[in-house]
Amino acid sequence: MITILNDNFSQLNTFLHEKSFSKIFILVDENTHEYCLPILLGNMETDLGFEILEIEAGEEMKNIQTANQLWEILTEMQADRKALVINLGGGVITDMGGFVASTYKRGIQFINIPTTLLSMCDASIGGKTGIDLMHYKNMVGTFAFPEQIFIFPKFLETLPFKELRSGFAEMLKHGLIADKNHWDQLIQIRKLEAETVIPHIQTSMNIKQDVVDKDFHEQNIRKTLNFGHTIGHAVESLCLQQGNPILHGEAVAMGMIAEAHLAYLENLISEADASVIIENVQRYYPYLDINDFKDEDITALLLNDKKNTDRKINFSLLSGIGSCTYDHQCSQENILESLSFYRKLNNA
Numbered sequence: 001m002i003t004i005l006n007d008n009f010s011q012l013n014t015f016l017h018e019k020s021f022s023k024i025f026i027l028v029d030e031n032t033h034e035y036c037l038p039i040l041l042g043n044m045e046t047d048l049g050f051e052i053l054e055i056e057a058g059e060e061m062k063n064i065q066t067a068n069q070l071w072e073i074l075t076e077m078q079a080d081r082k083a084l085v086i087n088l089g090g091g092v093i094t095d096m097g098g099f100v101a102s103t104y105k106r107g108i109q110f111i112n113i114p115t116t117l118l119s120m121c122d123a124s125i126g127g128k129t130g131i132d133l134m135h136y137k138n139m140v141g142t143f144a145f146p147e148q149i150f151i152f153p154k155f156l157e158t159l160p161f162k163e164l165r166s167g168f169a170e171m172l173k174h175g176l177i178a179d180k181n182h183w184d185q186l187i188q189i190r191k192l193e194a195e196t197v198i199p200h201i202q203t204s205m206n207i208k209q210d211v212v213d214k215d216f217h218e219q220n221i222r223k224t225l226n227f228g229h230t231i232g233h234a235v236e237s238l239c240l241q242q243g244n245p246i247l248h249g250e251a252v253a254m255g256m257i258a259e260a261h262l263a264y265l266e267n268l269i270s271e272a273d274a275s276v277i278i279e280n281v282q283r284y285y286p287y288l289d290i291n292d293f294k295d296e297d298i299t300a301l302l303l304n305d306k307k308n309t310d311r312k313i314n315f316s317l318l319s320g321i322g323s324c325t326y327d328h329q330c331s332q333e334n335i336l337e338s339l340s341f342y343r344k345l346n347n348a
């Protein structure tokens with residue numbers, strides 16, 4: 001299912017050769033067109049005809065208008081039920097392309113070739129596709145699995161540093177929720193760059209895949225992937241509303257710090273473990289100033305979280321380094337205390 005590609009993409013070529021596709025449609029954004037498509041085309045060997053579908057880069061493109069354009073292009077180019085969509089890009093491309101492919105003619109086959117760290121370790125795995133609706137993220141989508149996920153880690157060599165660091169937050173999260181050894185290895189990394197991160201990608205992908213395999217419909221253990229995301233998402237939304245969008249991983253890093261302290265306040269982890277987590281996450285991410293956000297605004301968003309039931313805020317909180325609980329309801333006092341703790345870190 002997940003294949004790490006050789007330098008000559010031989011596994012992809014075998015896959016294309018063995019399946020009887022009618023035509024290939026490669027979805028890219030402007031950046032993956034420039035940096036990744038030449039590498040793919042230079043190695044792809046197939047007799048099949050192919051078309052390149054390019055969209056502008058950015059989350060703003062992940063909407064129904066873009067989906068509609070892509071459906072129309074597929075129709076005009078007479079893509080039939082045996083056509084293959086290749087999603088070559090970050091999470092925007094894999095979410096969008098998976099959504100378009102899984103709905104066009106009630107579903108045609110697609111493969112993901114993720115090109116960001118976030119899409120390699122997270123977005124391309126797990127069978128969720130989707131687009132944003134109004135200002136709600138991933139409101140409309142499908143559960144649909146790619147035929148294959150092909151990883152070519154060297155694509156990360158052209159990825160901007162901030163994007164790499166953003167994806168790294170999900171890797172740290174994978175270690176924290178499921179695999180202490182992975183966490184221990186990651187925090188050995190002094191300088192974040194493609195070369196230092198690449199050796200750890202496979203472990204991180206496997207953690208996500210394992211969790212999804214155990215609980216595809218997010219009834220139980222898949223919820224642990226939300227660690228750091230309850231407070232993180234609220235802050236991500238507030239930054240966006242304020243006109244200062246931050247990267248998802250930056251919000252998750254902030255969320256993991258606040259929620260590590262919250263886990264300590266809720267007596268789930270020791271103070272020593274909380275400190276180790278917080279100090280290490282802080283090493284990689286600049287402090288995110290949340291002083292402009294009122295407690296009420298943050299809690300209002302926490303109450304709105306998709307994971308909640310019966311108007312109670314459900315947290316996924318660590319119960320150790322390498323283990324995680326879910327559906328944990330915290331006292332209001334502790335939630336506010338964890339935010340106040342984060343605010344004070346600025347002066348520490």
Ligand SMILES: NC(=O)c1ccc[n+]([C@@H]2O[C@H](COP(=O)([O-])OP(=O)(O)OC[C@H]3O[C@@H](n4cnc5c(N)ncnc54)[C@H](O)[C@@H]3O)[C@@H](O)[C@H]2O)c1
Nearest residue numbers: 031035057090091092093115116118119123128155158159
């Ligand atoms: N389906 C899921 O389970 C899931 C999980 C997590 C996130 N997501 C989604 O993923 C999206 C975020 O993904 P992302 O962070 O990959 O964002 P992205 O796709 O916007 O990529 C980030 C930026 O990097 C550029 N880029 C991509 N690969 C490059 C490369 N190799 N070299 C140079 N530039 C490159 C892109 O053009 C873009 O500008 C969000 O929409 C989020 O909702 C989905």
Ligand SMILES: [Zn+2]
Nearest residue numbers: 170229248252
């Ligand atoms: Zn995330």
